[in-house]
Amino acid sequence: MSFLTGQISRTLGRCALVAAAVFLFASPTAAQSDQTNDPLEDFNRAMFGIHNAVDKVVLVPVARTYRFVVPEPGRQGVRNFLRNLNSPVIFANDVFQGETERAGTTFTRFAINSTVGVAGIFDPATQMGYIRHHEDFGQTLAVHGVSEGPYLFLPIFGPSPPRDLVGRGVDILMDPITWVGGDDFQYFKYGRTIVNVVDLRARNLETLDEIERTSIDYYAAVRSVYRQSRDGAIRNGAFDFEDLPDLDEDFEDDF
Numbered sequence: 104m105s106f107l108t109g110q111i112s113r114t115l116g117r118c119a120l121v122a123a124a125v126f127l128f129a130s131p132t133a134a135q136s137d138q139t140n141d142p143l144e145d146f147n148r149a150m151f152g153i154h155n156a157v158d159k160v161v162l163v164p165v166a167r168t169y170r171f172v173v174p175e176p177g178r179q180g181v182r183n184f185l186r187n188l189n190s191p192v193i194f195a196n197d198v199f200q201g202e203t204e205r206a207g208t209t210f211t212r213f214a215i216n217s218t219v220g221v222a223g224i225f226d227p228a229t230q231m232g233y234i235r236h237h238e239d240f241g242q243t244l245a246v247h248g249v250s251e252g253p254y255l256f257l258p259i260f261g262p263s264p265p266r267d268l269v270g271r272g273v274d275i276l277m278d279p280i281t282w283v284g285g286d287d288f289q290y291f292k293y294g295r296t297i298v299n300v301v302d303l304r305a306r307n308l309e310t311l312d313e314i315e316r317t318s319i320d321y322y323a324a325v326r327s328v329y330r331q332s333r334d335g336a337i338r339n340g341a342f343d344f345e346d347l348p349d350l351d352e353d354f355e356d357d358f
Contacts (some may be wrong), residue, residue: 107327108280126283133278140251140253140254141251141253141254142325143253143254143255144254145187147254147255147256147322148258148322149233150258151255151256151322151325153258154257154258154259154261154300155321157258157259157271158304162300162301162304163304163308164169165219165301166301166304166305167301167302167305167308168303169305170303170308177254178302178305180224180225181298181302182302182306183216183223183224183225183226184222184223184224184327185295185299185302186223186235187212187213187216187217187220187222187223188223188280188295190209190210190212190213190279191213191277191279192238192239192274192277192278192280193236193237194206194207194213195207195241195275195277196238196239196240196242196243196274197209197238199240199243200238200246200247203266205236205238205339208236209236211228211233211234212228212229212233213252215227215231215233217233218229236339239267239270239271239274240269240270240271240274241266241267241269241270241274241278242270242336242337243270244266244270245266245337245343247335249266250266250313251264251265251266251267252264252265252266253265254330255268255324256326261329262329262330263334267333280292280295301353314328
């Protein structure tokens with residue numbers, strides 16, 4: 104447990120340092136005067152370049168192999184299982200946002216899919232009318248009026264404005280799996296993270312390829328799509344996505 108606590112502390116510490124650095128070197132005035140709220144654009148573009156290189160060399164080949172080896176029904180089962188594991192975090196954020204009806208839906212989905220759905224591999228809750236939605240603590244902070252802060256892009260993490268970077272750290276703390284001890288279980292945690300990243304990338308292969316192929320500025324296109332997608336998620340879908348590409352619903356967690 105001490106090892107796990109230390110890992111969490113170091114992760115949150117890094118998040119706090121990055122957020123502090125962003126606010127220190129990019130004042131609110133500078134951020135507000137920049138139309139795109141991207142005062143660290145040079146840094147972000149450099150990080151985006153590193154990320155894009157890793158994506159093409161590592162993530163894309165792995166994602167394509169995953170899609171080739173695992174048939175769609177198997178990938179859907181993996182996806183359902185991973186989403187079901189995240190239900191406690193979604194439920195907590197539903198409650199923090201005062202969304203009691205959505206919290207009830209999340210709780211009911213988790214109960215049904217964890218039992219009838221065989222540990223979440225299947226999703227009978229959706230067929231019963233309990234539709235899945237996603238919430239995280241970054242969205243919770245936004246609902247309660249916390250500003251996004253200046254745009255920030257980090258390799259592997261992807262778009263990570265200070266509000267959402269801190270939110271990710273809090274979500275880790277709220278995840279019951281974080282607190283399960285034992286060396287053997289550590290491998291499950293690492294495996295869960297890796298499979299989630301690969302599955303997300305596999306779902307958006309064609310869409311991201313299309314964005315890159317048709318964009319004059321791939322970095323700016325990703326920034327724009329991310330912000331619009333994120334805004335819609337914060338407003339629980341109260342947004343016009345007609346002009347957005349056909350992205351997976353978890354796009355803001357991809358990259």
